[in-house]
Amino acid sequence: MSQRNINVLIGILLLFAVTVWVSVSNLQYNVPLDVESGLGENAPWWASLLPWQGDQQRSIRIHQGLDLVGGTQIVLEAQHGLDAEGNAIDYTGVMEAARTVVENRVAGGLGVVEPLVQQVGDNRIIVELPEVKDPDQAISLLKETGRLEFVEALRFPLNDGDRILTSKELELTGGDIPTETLTYPDKVFPTLMTGAHLADARVDVNNTTGARIIGFTLSDEGRDIFSAYTRDHIGDFVAITLDGVVISAPRVQSHISTKDGQITSGQPQGFDKDEAESTAIKMKYGALPVPMKVVENRTVGPSLGHESLARSIRAGTIGVIVVLLFMLIYYRVPGFFAVLALIFxxxxxxxxxxxxxxxxxxPAITGFILTIGMAVDANILVFERMKEELRRGRGMRNAVEAGFERAWPSIRDGNLSTLITAFILFWFGSSFGASIVKGFAVTLGIGVVVNLFTAVTVTRALMRLAVFLFGDAMQRNSGLLVGFNPDTGEKQLPDWVRDVFHIVQKRRWFYIFSAMLIVPGLIVMLISMTQFGTPFKLSIDYTGGSVWEMAFEQDIVPADVRQIFVDAGYKDTSAQSVAGENTVLVRSKDLTVEEKAALAEVMTSALGNFEERRFEAIGPTIGREVTRASGVAVGVASLAILAFIWYAFRTVQNSARYGVSAIVAMLHDVLVTAGFYSLAGLIWGWELDTLFLTAILTVIGYSVNDTIVVFDRLRENLPRYRGESFDAVANRSLLETLHRSLATSVSTLFVVGAVWLFGGATTQKFMAVMFVGIASGAYSSIFTAVPLLVSWQKGDFKRSKAAKTTS
Structure with a gap:
């Protein structure tokens, strides 16, 4: 064995040791608040190796998403008002300030561990709150502007709860406020001070009455302004408002020159605890510089999250074990080393x-599980190539080297096409706050990059070690150690199979079969159009609305739940039992926090206590944008893959035809999958959501990956068999890659099938789509893409057109 391979193996062992240490470690270091730069003197050695994690916290541990631990995701959208001249106010420049305010409210008032607050696009902020105890309270706290004002009321008495228009609000919005909401629509109250003059706010208790009050401390400037006003306005009223609503309107009894003050509710017992805490937080952490509206709200209960995690791990484990056993049984010694590479x-x-x-x-875990199938595909490509070289009479050492060399173009091109899909999915998830799509794209992309390393570098080094250890024995007993008998020469299949599989010559029959798969799906989509108005039954991701899953403590009839919604004015509501007799899934119009709280109170009173397993609310604006972006994502993916294939096969004559044929085969898989999903919508009520788009784009990647492998073999064989016709070379290439196509598809379907059957409810429909799409992709890469290319090269389409013209 060469010194170079020994060095590579030593590097692999060292990297293996590092990955084992990282995998078993659970470390976290919080940078002390008094450290102005760097990590501090007592920072652990490993923290300095992770500069990309920022200056507040460094960690080596797993970060679980909301669907695993439970929590709430909120998308806030800035509302553009009008200035005094009727022009739209541009809030673009203040979104970072709004994000900071939201982040401060989350950190200071909700007690949430590891919240995520980030700006999405020009006018949205996405907030993720893991394990938040009261989602509705959190939403109320975050969406309200929190504009605190001390207002000059003079001799005009105001009551708690009055909605008034202040001079500051008039300046910010141009008075774009429905007058029917104002208690005094014709009066503008001058603003004396704002929350900017506040240094602190807190919940206190009156020592004399025991009533709950809100104490505050003014800044130096605020104290001077308030002192001057109270000195000159003894006997007048000062109204304290929050977002234009009066929360207190005391009369000035004497000159006040101190910084400290208090707000009382006027009730004997004082403020309600939650109201006092919420008000104090908004006062303390500042006002949002722009009005915000909740346009998307998703809540997952902790029990549903833990259940999804357990089922996903179980399903993934089953799928991986089946694939590893397949590799061991089918490829023997190479399969054993492939298993080691897959573990790595x-x-x-x-x-x-x-x-x-x-x-x-x-979905991110699902993305990783799917990449295992891709990692297996790379090993299968190498091993099948290696077996071909052995059949041609090469020795084991040369067969291993040639196998890797000849398989590399297919591995490279196939993985790059999947990376294109991952990038588009990442863009889609980042643009619309669809973290489930983004997480899938990230793990898919990482898996592809890692696969290029392990399949080529790690597996090759291990196979060279195998040749060094067992070379002669593998050569003499290849049936035991390699998994085939080389005495078959260059034949890939028995003669009777080759006679049956004259695929290219019988291409018209396969065109007919493809039509038999696609046309019924199109008919089903037309039926769906008559029933739902669209080819699919759409989820709230596209239509907007609310989905609320509730688990009651006692037996419940869905009709009783629906009746409560109908009585409250939500007539277009459906309710159905899911996951047991006591769990109900309700679909209705987009519910606000206040509407949801009112319905929950009525249901608890009428039907008993219940656990909120999940809640999703999406506004119509988001639905329209997701619909538009979905079409753009599929279109961009198709064009990007077309351009990539054209570039990859640029040295072949008529290279554009390869790309177009691959796109047609891809559309074949999309239509087959779409027809299946439309049928499932009619039979089982499956709704089309963003995960369906994720599945479709992934199917596109898999379909093109399979097609590229066959096209690569055709590109290699064309100069080798110059004396044969194009259709004969194409058929030969198909038969030579048939083993690989079947082995890869079977191994991937093992993984997908395991997650479909045993995984959580979140991914079952997604995996069903993947299963159908991958099966269709395996078929189309063999029976559609290459036959289409042959028909185009031989002029079948021109002859068909000419025959029609003659007739």
Whole structure:
């Protein structure tokens, strides 16, 4: 064995040791608040190696998403008002300030561990709150502007709860406020001070009465302004408002020159505890510089999250074990070393998830499980190539080297096409706050990159070690150690199979079969159009609305739940039982926090206590944008893959035809999958959501990956068999890659099938789509893409057109 391979093996062992240490570690270091720069003197050695994690916290641990631990995701959208001249106010420049205010409210008032607050686009902020105890209270706290004002009321008495228009609000919005909401629509009250003059706010208790009050401390400037006003306005009223609503309107009894003050509610017992805490937080952490509206709200209960995690791990474990057994049984010694490489592949991925870090959600875990199938595909490509070289009479050492060399173009091109899909999915998830799509794209992309390393570098080094250890024995007993008998020469299949599989010559029959798969799906989509108005039954991701899953403590009839919604004015409401007799899923119009709280109170009173397993509310604006972006994502993916294939096969004559044929085969898989999903919508009520788009784009990647492998073999064979016709070379290429196509599809379907059957409810429909799409992709890469290319090259379409013209 060469010194170079020994060095590579030593490097692999060292990297293996590092990934094992990272995988078993659970470390976290919080940078002290008094450290102005750097990490501080007592920082652990490993923290200095992770500069990309920021200056507040460094960690080597798993970060679980909301769908695993439970929590709430909120998308806030800035509302553009009008100035005094009727022009739209541009709030673009203040979104970072709004994000800071929201972040401060979350950190200071909700007690949430590891919240995420980030700006999305020009006018939205996404907030993720893991394990938040009261989602509705959190939403109320975050969406309200929190504009605190001390208002000059003079001799005009105001009552708590009055909605008034202040001079500051008039300046900010141009008075774009419905007058029917104002208690005094014709009066503007001058603003004396704002929350900017406040230094602190807190919940206190009156020592004499025991009533709950809100204490505050003014800044130096605020004290001077308030002192001057109270000195000159003894006997007048000062109204304290929050977002234009009067929360207190005391009369000035004497000159006040101190910084400290208090707000009372006027009730004997004082403020309600939650109201006092919420008000104090908004006062303390500042006002949002722009009005915000909740346009998307998703809540997952902790019990549903833990259930999804357990089922996903179980399903993934089953799928991986089946694939590893398949590799061991089918490829023997090479399969054993491939299993070692796959274990190393998993450790590297897991280490990346901890070090970057990557927030793991159920779809993200699913993305990792799917990449295992891709990692297996790379090994299968190499091993099948290696077996071909052995059949041609090469020795084991030369067969291993040639196998890797000849398989590399297919591995490279196939993985790059999948990376294109991952980038588009990441863009889609980042643009619309669809973290489930983004998480899937991240783990898919990482898996592809790691696969390029482990399949080529790690597996090759291990196979060279195998040749060094067992070379002669593998050569003499290849049936035991390699998994085939080389005495078959260059034949890939028995003669009777080759006679049956004259695929290219019988291409018209396969065109007819494809039509038999696609046309019924199109008919089903037309039926769906008559029933739902669209080819699919759409979820609230596209239509907007609310989905509320509730688990009651006692037996419940869904009709009783629906009746409560109808009585409250939500007539277009449906309710159905899911996951047991006591769990009900309700679909209705988009519910605000206040509407949801009122309905919950009525249901608790009429039907008993219940646990909120999940809640999703999406506004119509988001639904329209997601619909538009979905079409753009599929279109961009198709064009990007077309351009990539054209570039990859640029040295082949008529290279554009390869790309177009691959796109047609891809559309074949999309239509087959779409027809299946439309049928499932009619039969089982499956709704089309963003995860369906994720599945479709992933199917596109898999379909093109399979097609590229066959096209690569055709590109290689064309100069080798110059004396044969194009259709004969194409058929030969198909038969030579048939083993690989079947082995890869079977191994991937093992993984997908395990997650479909045993995984959580979040991913079952997603995996069903993947299963159908991958099966269709395996078919189309063999029976659609290459036959289409042959028909185009031989001029079948021109002859068909000419025959029609003659007739």
């Amino acid at each position: 592949y998993g450790l590297i991925n897991f280490s990346f998830y901890k070090l970057l870090p990557v927030t793991l959600t159920v």
